Structures are given as structure tokens and as C-alpha cells.
Amino acid sequence: MKAVLILNAGSSSLKFALFPMTPRLADTPRLSGQVEGIGAEPLMHAKDTNTGERFTEALSVPEGTDQNGQHRVALEFIFEWINRHSPGVDIVAAGHRIVHGGDHYGAPVVLTPEVVAELETLIPLAPLHQPHNLRAIKLLFGLMPDVRQVGCFDTAFHRTRLPVARHFPIPRALTNEGIKRYGFHGLSYEFVARQLPDLLGEEKSHGPIVVAHLGNGASMCALRDGQSRDTSMGFTAVDGLMMGTRTGSLDPGVILHLVEQKGMDAKALSNLLYKQSGLLGVSGISQDMRALLESDEESAKEAIELFCYRAACMIGQLSMAAGGLDALVFTGGIGEHAAAVRARIAEWLAWTGLSLYPAANERHATRIHARDSKIEVLVVPTNEEWMIGHHTVNLLGL
Numbered sequence: 133m134k135a136v137l138i139l140n141a142g143s144s145s146l147k148f149a150l151f152p153m154t155p156r157l158a159d160t161p162r163l164s165g166q167v168e169g170i171g172a173e174p175l176m177h178a179k180d181t182n183t184g185e186r187f188t189e190a191l192s193v194p195e196g197t198d199q200n201g202q203h204r205v206a207l208e209f210i211f212e213w214i215n216r217h218s219p220g221v222d223i224v225a226a227g228h229r230i231v232h233g234g235d236h237y238g239a240p241v242v243l244t245p246e247v248v249a250e251l252e253t254l255i256p257l258a259p260l261h262q263p264h265n266l267r268a269i270k271l272l273f274g275l276m277p278d279v280r281q282v283g284c285f286d287t288a289f290h291r292t293r294l295p296v297a298r299h300f301p302i303p304r305a306l307t308n309e310g311i312k313r314y315g316f317h318g319l320s321y322e323f324v325a326r327q328l329p330d331l332l333g334e335e336k337s338h339g340p341i342v343v344a345h346l347g348n349g350a351s352m353c354a355l356r357d358g359q360s361r362d363t364s365m366g367f368t369a370v371d372g373l374m375m376g377t378r379t380g381s382l383d384p385g386v387i388l389h390l391v392e393q394k395g396m397d398a399k400a401l402s403n404l405l406y407k408q409s410g411l412l413g414v415s416g417i418s419q420d421m422r423a424l425l426e427s428d429e430e431s432a433k434e435a436i437e438l439f440c441y442r443a444a445c446m447i448g449q450l451s452m453a454a455g456g457l458d459a460l461v462f463t464g465g466i467g468e469h470a471a472a473v474r475a476r477i478a479e480w481l482a483w484t485g486l487s488l489y490p491a492a493n494e495r496h497a498t499r500i501h502a503r504d505s506k507i508e509v510l511v512v513p514t515n516e517e518w519m520i521g522h523h524t525v526n527l528l529g530l
């Protein structure tokens with residue numbers, strides 16, 4: 133059996149899927165799964181669609197291994213696992229999520245060592261993702277030198293955003309150097325946007341919609357005509373919403389204060405902004421929404437409240453960019469599974485006439501708004517892996 137291997141390295145997860153070519157790309161992968169909890173307690177869940185078997189395995193990581201080291205262990209673990217569970221499978225191509233494409237990469241690309249070297253220069257702009265995305269590609273160059281690999285960029289979907297949404301109010305010379313707003317999670321938004329005509333009807337799917345991708349990394353996208361008009365992340369994936377360990381938007385004066393008054397250097401700041409803040413920093417307990425929702429600690433409740441408040445504020449801001457709000461879509465690990473978070477965000481938006489149907493929200497139904505809600509609210513599981521598979525097959529003409 134011929135198959136396409138897809139790898140999606142997120143900040144806290146490494147997702148994989150092996151899609152059969154029959155002869156076209158199948159809708160359902162033969163093998164799929166993820167190592168989640170990277171940076172805390174990495175755990176693999178996987179599924180073999182052929183046999184219906186499900187697997188859960190904790191990864192053994194030596195005490196004190198940092199997030200980077202844990203990503204490395206997860207990648208090796210997944211390769212070994214796929215190898216063991218795919219006898220008779222002929223991998224004909226591999227597709228990868230690459231978080232930052234910079235200015236140059238606006239569409240999927242065939243990966244060569246030269247392209248990878250160029251993408252390595254963007255590592256400082258996506259330190260939680262880009263190194264892991266590129267590591268997988270380099271490993272495959274060695275393991276499967278004859279297999280063609282395709283890179284699909286998180287930034288690409290946002291090429292259509294409003295011109296005014298591309299720039300920071302900084303001196304033009306810096307903008308010309310590329311210090312501007314790119315946006316991320318584009319493969320997720322692209323996948324969701326493709327489902328909307330079926331879910332909302334053709335006409336409504338062209339209207340103003342906000343998609344909330346709430347995972348360990350979290351962002352939102354304002355859609356119009358199914359295209360990105362603006363998004364909450366900017367130059368890097370630390371901007372916008374509060375996340376698992378990232379601050380999101382922060383008064384730049386705070387950074388000046390930390391440098392000038394507390395003597396923090398770039399490394400300490402990077403750690404603070406990317407790894408020690410967000411849900412983890414505010415709660416002091418965990419970056420994982422599940423753990424916070426289960427906790428009785430006041431600090432866990434405060435972290436969730438801040439997350440929801442800032443998410444609701446961003447929906448207001450992006451509705452402006454979309455030119456209204458006909459539908460709100462939740463996706464990503466938190467967006468798909470945390471009913472309490474969706475309910476609290478909806479409460480903040482009650483003034484718009486948006487209201488949820490609690491029973492539907494609790495069971496994570498596709499449509500979760502109340503009958504008299506002025507705005508439709510949907511839960512649409514994202515599938516970045518399928519989107520990458522689709523681009524890979526198209527680009528390679530398979």
C-alpha cells in the first residue's frame with residue numbers, strides 16, 4: 133500500500149498521520165496519533181484504523197529533559213512506532229507543517245537541504261516550533277532519502293489579510309526588513325474554512341466569521357469570503373491571545389521595565405514570554421487547560437478567567453476586521469474539548485445577542501448556539517494533517 137506520512141509539530145504536541153493513497157489521498161489515515169504534553173509528561177495516543185486498535189503509551193524521558201529534548205525523544209519514538217505498525221506500507225511522500233514561512237514562502241514547497249537552511253534562519257521567530265518542524269525533515273532526509281518531502285506553512289493562509297493588518301506602527305525601515313505581522317495556524321484555518329459552506333450554507337460561509345483556534349498555542353482569524361482578513365498573532369506566535377505558556381499581547385513597557393529595572397537579558401525574556409507565562413504563569417499550576425479546569429485553586433480559576441476574557445476581547449476586535457459576526461467557530465484542543473471555556477467566552481459576548489444551548493455545548497456538538505442566538509456558534513475539529521496531505525499530493529502531482 134502506498135501512503136503519505138504527515139508530521140505536525142506544535143508547541144506541546146507532535147501529531148502524525150499516515151494517509152493511504154487509494155489511488156487518491158484517503159480521507160481517513162491508516163495510522164494516526166500524537167505525543168501530547170511535551171514539556172510536561174509526554175504521552176502517546178495512537179489509532180490503527182485497519183484493526184481498530186488504540187494505543188496509549190507514556191514516553192520515558194530522563195529527569196530534567198527540557199522541552200527541546202522532549203520533542204527530540206517524541207520524534208524518535210513516533211518514527212519507531214510507525215515503522216513497527218506499518219508493515220507493507222510504502223511511504224511515497226512526506227508532508228510537514230512549518231510554522232514560519234517568512235516573507236518568501238507563501239505556498240507549499242518541495243523541501244531540499246537549501247530550502248531547509250533558509251527556513252532555519254527563521255528559528256528565532258518561532259523558537260517553540262520551527263526547530264522541531266525542521267528536525268523531522270532532516271531526520272527523514274537521512275532515513276528515507278528517496279522520499280519527496282513538502283513543507284506547508286502556517287503563515288501562508290494569511291496572505292489575503294487586509295493591507296492595514298500587515299504592519300506595526302514602527303519606522304518604515306524596520307518594516308522593510310520584514311518586521312511585520314504574518315499570522316499563524318493557517319493550515320487549521322484553511323481546513324476549517326473549507327468545511328464552512330457545508331456547515332453554514334454557501335451564502336453565510338462568505339459572511340463575517342471569527343475562528344478561534346484555542347490550543348496550547350492559541351490564535352483567532354477573521355474570515356470574509358472564506359479568506360483571512362486579520363488574525364491575532366503577528367511577527368511571532370507569542371502575540372495576541374493568552375496561551376498555555378505564552379503571554380500573548382503585552383504592554384511593550386513591561387519589557388522595557390524588565391530590561392532596565394530588573395536587568396533581564398534576551399534569553400531570560402524569551403523564557404518569560406514563551407515558556408513561563410500564560411496559563412502556567414498565572415496559575416502557577418499547569419499549562420494544560422484540563423488540569424486547571426479540574427483544580428479548586430483560586431489561581432487556576434483566575435488563569436481561566438483571564439484566558440476567556442482576553443479571548444472574548446479578541447473576538448470583538450476581529451469582528452471589526454471581518455465587518456461583523458455571523459458565526460463564531462471553536463477549534464483546537466481547548467476549543468474542541470473545553471465546554472466551560474466556550475461557555476465563559478460566550479457569556480462575555482452576551483451583549484451581541486450570542487447565546488449557547490448548554491446541553492449541545494456540553495456534548496461538544498457541531499452547533500452549540502441557542503435557537504434565538506443572533507450568532508451561530510460551531511465546534512469544528514481541526515485537521516491540519518489532512519490539509520498538509522492535500523497540499524503535498526497536489527504539489528507533487530500524486
Ligand SMILES: Nc1ncnc2c1ncn2[C@@H]1O[C@H](COP(=O)(O)OP(=O)(O)O)[C@@H](O)[C@H]1O
Binds near residue numbers: 142347349
Ligand atoms: N478534554 C479537554 N478539556 C480541556 N482542555 C483540553 C482537553 N483536551 C485537550 N485540551 C487542551 O488542549 C491543549 C492542546 O491543544 P492542541 O491544539 O492539541 O495543542 P498544540 O498547540 O500543541 O497543537 C492542551 O494544552 C489542553 O489544555
Ligand SMILES: CC(=O)OP(=O)(O)O
Binds near residue numbers: 316347348
Ligand atoms: C503557531 C502555534 O502556536 O502552534 P501550536 O498551537 O501548534 O503550538
Ligand SMILES: [Mg+2]
Binds near residue numbers: 142143347349
Ligand atoms: Mg497545534
